[in-house]
Amino acid sequence: MTLAKSFEPADIERRWYQTWEESGYFAAGDDAAKDEAFCILLPPPNVTGTLHMGHGFNQTLMDALTRYHRMRGANTLWQPGTDHAGIATQIVVERQLERDGISRHDLGREKFLEKVWEWKAYSGGTITQQMRRLGSSCDWTRERFTMDAGLSKTVTESFVRLYNEGLIYRGKRLVNWDPKLNTAVSDLEVLSEEEDGFLWHIRYPLADGSGSLTVATTRPETMLGDTAVMVHPEDPRYQHLIGKMVKLPLTDREIPIIADSYVDLEFGTGCVKVTPAHDFNDYAVGQRHNLPLISILTLDAKINDHAPEKYRGLDRFEARKAIVADLEALGILEKTDKHKLKVPRGDRTGVVIEPMLTDQWFVAMSKPGADGKSITQKALDVVANGEVRFHPENWVNTYNQWLNNIQDWCISRQLWWGHQIPAWYSDSGKVYVALDEAEAQAQAEAAGDTGTLRRDEDVLDTWYSSALWPFSTLDWTPDWPNTPNAMLERYLPTSVLVTGFDIIFFWVARMVMMTQHLTGRIPFKDVYVHGLIRDAKGQKMSKSKGNVLDPIDLIDGITLDELIKKRTFGLMNPKQAQSIEKETRKEFPDGIPSFGTDALRFTFTSLASPGRDIKFDLSRCEGYRNFCNKLWNATRFVLMNTEEQDCGIEAADADLKFSAADRWIVSLLQRAETEIAQQLGEYRFDLAAQALYHLVWDEYCDWYLEIAKTQIQTGTAEEQRATRLTLLRVLETILRLAHPFIPFITEELWQTIAPMAGRKTGETILLAAYPVADSTRIDAAAESQIERLKALVSSCRNLRGEMSLSPATRVPLIVAAPAAEQTELASGTAVLKALAKLVDIRFVETLPADAMAPVAVLGNIQLMLEVEIDVPAEIARLEKEIARLESEIAKAESKLGNASFVDRAPPAVVAQERQRMADFGNTLSMLKPQLAKLKTS
Structure with missing residues (x-):
């Protein structure tokens, strides 16, 4: 087979991925004779989403591990799937309806959900198709969706079981509330950023007329719901007032002065207003002091009937203006200061989130189960005893800190798209939790509760179904393991979870809790936590900054005009769009060239070093595209020097005359195989990629190919034959070694090289044996x-x-x-x-x-x-070099003369410094006489 003169990835990628998938090469391994099993779960992306750089990075690492273990001969499963993304998907469909002047309420729940399913059918495959472009070798025949019938059944069965165990309950609690969506939201869906605001200082008169207390607040509208003023119990300024009452301005209520150590003695006046129904910290204070909870906001953030009549019906921010004006008119607004504050906003809507007191469903995180342990304690135990390991290990602290300070988990959402909560209410207000309505009806009848049942309209938090992902995707049933399930028995626990640090709380910990409690097994043995992809300057990639990169654009290339169009699409602010266009033209004057999938994947793996942030520099893609070209051209060189030649394929190694260079490159190959296996085992993808790059570029291509060319031209027939065999076999091994990182080019080249090297034992490199080092060949x-x-x-x-x-x-x-x-x-x-x-x-x-x-x-x-030679020029050169060497010797002598350095530095470092000084001295002793000779000539 003749290779093209240059590497053109587009056709190769399309052709090979189609072949791999259609041939069933990605299928989950089911060989009962194999002892080893490797399973990795795809963190399910939003079904309506598209591939972004974080996905591309994360999925490249997962695919590299999957291909590596598949080639090592393990039963292997990369389990794919998508998440229904309750809030995100509902917003998309509602916005489509709004363009037609229709709301979901106009359609009704059933018709609206039909529209959502239509949208899912239309756009749901976008991200999985893009994953294929990245080379993701998932078992697509097992693709799951969190609202598939099987997974929905698991959600219902787990809810009923936890409810019956007393671990799920319904109660009125304070939650994050999005007034635009009219639903509770998780902490992950709340973005808190610093904004300019004000701090209003308000005097609260003492009820006995003896004076007043001044409190400071950033949200004066919430004072209508105050139920106390709080001071520190050890504050000498206010100890005599503890237990007295103050008049709450603008209302006809009196509220007590209480003491609580939560108050910061150094901040403000040392007096704090307490609004338990509208602040999470105040809620905790209210629970400690048995304060009433007065909610003064409707669910759409308007003032409700618990407030004075003149403010009722006002939007919260209109009410703020009115309240500040009234306080000023009364002469009790002491002062107003500018103030920087963290404002929580919904990530989907951008509106300010309100802590809201509502009826919600919760998972009891700290309640002991039948075995005396809470689900939280079980999750802490399996990490403490090493069953679940974090890489890097320092993330254990983050995991433990959250679990040790955990609150009950709010799992209900006031949406229509999602898993509807399996609870039914009777006319008498009793609740029946059941697998279906018939079972709920039977429970009601058994309790003598007649009449029509009404199902709870809320749905479950998306994170609830995601927490079941490790076993729901493997077709779990509550009677397992009594009922055999080969997939669960082989692949649970899974081998490793690859994820970002930002969802250790929301997903990782919850999977550990739910899987451990419901199946008795851990969900995964290892958790590899990587950083988040940022731009080359370390800034977060975002639409508003205009610095977003699309992995598909890096693979295929994109013109400058198309890139500008993508980055500014949908922006309402013309100045912002102009600024983004200017920066884009400056950064990418010629657009983005096509790098191909392999170059992008190699870039991702090379960047996967420990740390919170990963700076993505496009120049790295160019370097790894050059690497692919280098490998392609090296293969062409090998083919030109081995095709139709005697390459000693049938000969025994003992009968071949290998040169020192032949033995050297084989020896380096063994060392690289050892290094890569070790680094992949420790999830140091960056060091594995570095070892591969060094072997291929620096040693095989830059040195061995040049040496081999000479050996073929000048060596004996036996030496030529040995060199040709070495060229072929080392290259074939390199292709297998590199395949997990750069799968497309390695498959294309392997199909040509492997038969010539006598090593083609199957139809695809994807199923060929991964190289294992042989220490005897070092x-x-x-x-x-x-x-x-x-x-x-x-x-x-x-x-x-x-x-x-x-x-x-x-x-x-x-x-x-x-x-x-x-x-x-x-x-x-x-x-x-x-x-x-x-x-x-x-x-x-x-x-x-x-x-x-x-x-x-x-x-x-x-x-x-x-x-x-030019004597004057050579004298100048030698004088400069001698001066440099003398400077280096002086530095080394200074170091070695420092007792602190010698005593504290590792012995190897000290020895290296001594050797450097000796080498400098040897060179200097040869150059000085040479200089003297030139000067006297």
């Missing part, structure tokens, strides 16, 4: 010999550069070395002559006394090109 002597040869070549090239010799000019070389070493050095003569552009090499024990040319020093070896 050859330290060959490594040392070739490293010296490389140093000789580099030194000659440096000399040529110093003397400005044309690459086309071949010159003689004199090598001064001890007689005992000359034989080994002479064995590399052919390579040294070819790579250093030499016409001849002469070995001597000492350089000629009258030699004036520059000399390169390698330990006890000196190299000199036999050419005429």
Whole structure:
């Protein structure tokens, strides 16, 4: 097969992915004879979403692990699926209806849900198709959706079970409330950013007329719901007032002065208003002091009937203006200060979130179960005893801190799209939780409760169904393990969860809790926590900043005009759009070129180092596209030198005459195989990618191919045959080694190289054996010999550069070395002559006394090109180099003379510093006489 002159990824990617998927190569392994099983769960993206850089990064790492373990021979499952994304999906469909002048209430629940399912059918496959473009080798035949019939059944069954165990209950609690969506939202759906605001200082008169207390608030409208004023119990300014009453301005109520250590003595006046129904901290204070809860807002954030009549019906912010004006008119608004404050806003709507007292369903996080342990304690235990391990380990602290301070989990949402809560209410107000309405009706009849049942209209938080993901996707039933289930038995617990640190609370911990409680197993053995992708400057990628990159655009390329159009689409602010266009033109004057999937994947893996933030620099993509081109061209070189040639495929290694270079590259290959296996085992994708890059680019392509070319041109038939075999087999192994990182190019090249190397044992590299190091093939002597040869070549090239010799000019070389070493050095003569552009090499024990040319020093070896030199220029060069060496020696002496450095630094570092000083000294001892000779010539 003849390879094209250049690597063009588009056709290769389309062709091979289609082949892989249609051939069933991604199918879950079901070989009962295999001991090892590897399973990874796709964090389910929103069904209506599109691929972003975070997805691309996360999924590349998951696919690399999956391909790696599949090639290692494990039963392997990458379980894909999507999330119904309750709020996000409902908003999308409601906005579509709004364009037609229709609301969901106009349609009614049943018709509205039909519209949502239509939208899901239309757009639900977008992100999974984009995943295919990334090369994701998921078992698509097992794709799941959180509202599939099977998963919905699991949601219902788990809810009923937890309710019957007393771990799910309904109660009136304070929750994050989005007044526009009219639903409770999770903390993850609330974005708190610093904004400019005000701090209003208000005097609250003492009820006995003896004075007043001044409180400060950023939300004066909530004072209508105050039920106390709070001071610190040890504050001497107010101890005599504890237990007295104040008049609540603008109302006819009196409220008590209470003492609580929550108050910060140093902040403001030391007096704090307490509004338990509208602030989470105040709610906790109210519970401690048995304060009444007075809600003064409707669910759409208007003042309700619990407030004075003049404010009723006003929007909360209109009420704020009116209240501030009335306080000022009464002369009790002491002052108003500008103030920076964190404002919580809904991530989907942008409106200010209100803490709202509503009836919701909760999971009891700290209530002991039948075994005496809460689901929270079980989740803490499995991490403490090492059953679940975090990588990096420091994320355990984040996990533990949240679980040790956990509150009951609000799992209900006031939406229509989602899993409707399986609870029915009778006319008498009793609740019946059941698997279906018939069962609920039977419960009611058994209780003598007659009449029509009404189902709870709320749905479950999306995170509830996501918490069941590790076992719901594997077709769990409550009677397992009594009823056999091969998938659960083989793949639960899964092997590793790959996720960002931002959802350790919301998803990771909850999966541990729910899976452990409902199945008795952990959901995964390892949690690999990676950072979040940001732009090259470290800024979060966002539509408003205009710095978003689309992985598909990096794969296919995009023109400047199309990129600007994408980045400014939908922006309402013309100045913002102009600013984004200006920055985009500056950063991408020619648009974004096509890098192909493999280059993007290699970029992602190389960036996967420990840390919270990952800066994505587009120039890295260019570098790894060059890497792919390098690998492609290397393969073409190998083909040109091996096709229709005797490559020793059938010969035994013992019958072949391998050179030191052949043994050297095979030895480096073993070391790289060991390194990559170790780094992937520790989830250091960056170091694994670095080891692969170094082997392929720096050693195989830059050195071995050049050496091999010389060996084929000058060696004996036996030597040529051994070199051809080494070229083929090392390249074939490299392709398998690289496949998890860059799957498309490696498959394309492997199909050609593997048969020639005598190693094509199947239809696809995807199922070929992953390379495993053979320690018996590590050859330290060959490594040392070739490293010296490389140093000789580099030194000659440096000399040529110093003397400005044309690459086309071949010159003689004199090598001064001890007689005992000359034989080994002479064995590399052919390579040294070819790579250093030499016409001849002469070995001597000492350089000629009258030699004036520059000399390169390698330990006890000196190299000199036999050419005429510019004496003044050479004197200047030597003086500069001697000054540099003396400076380096002085630095080393200073370090080594510092007792603190010698005592505290690792011994290897100290030894390295001593060796550097010795090497500098040896070089200096050779250069000084050379300089003196030039000056006296």
